[in-house]
Amino acid sequence: MxxxxxxxxxxxxGSGAVIVIDDTNCMVDMLKVILHFYHHESCGQCTPCRxxxxxxxxxxxxxxxxxxxxxxxxxxxxxxxxxxxKTICALSDAAAMPAISFIQRKFKK
Amino acid sequence: xxxxxxxxxxxxxxTEVQDxxxxxxxxxxxxxxxxxxxxxxxxxxPLDCPICDQAE
Numbered sequence: 129m130x131x132x133x134x135x136x137x138x139x140x141x142g143s144g145a146v147i148v149i150d151d152t153n154c155m156v157d158m159l160k161v162i163l164h165f166y167h168h169e170s171c172g173q174c175t176p177c178r179x180x181x182x183x184x185x186x187x188x189x190x191x192x193x194x195x196x197x198x199x200x201x202x203x204x205x206x207x208x209x210x211x212x213x214k215t216i217c218a219l220s221d222a223a224a225m226p227a228i229s230f231i232q233r234k235f236k237k
Numbered sequence: 238x239x240x241x242x243x244x245x246x247x248x249x250x251x252t253e254v255q256d257x258x259x260x261x262x263x264x265x266x267x268x269x270x271x272x273x274x275x276x277x278x279x280x281x282x283p284l285d286c287p288i289c290d291q292a293e
Contacts, residue, residue: 179277210273214238216251 160188166223177220180211238270
């Protein structure tokens, strides 16, 4: 489990921190917590990150609360796609990647 | 947003210009990125340009 191996599989080691969860954890809740964190941490300089992290958090919160819509699945993917690579630092990429991975693995196998 | 002769568009605000660089500022990818930039802006921003105080 090193940088090269994980990069080949399309993921990243990042800072090397690993959070281990079991299958009793709700994945939507996990994504909501991650997005809330990134939205809070965003410095606000770049619009896609400042607004996109908040937008993604709002969509996933509504899904978690049971008021999500079918279009939200595509919307999350589109918003996250347009956050990546459009900012000065990589925080918006770091927020967008779990969202995209979640949608692709959970809904679009 | 501008598109340089590379796989993905680059942000203009943080990409240094270099000799021999070919830049496209009106391609389809650029237009889409600019449209989304505006979308992101307008989520939490009122659209009152004609009467905005900041427009002086």
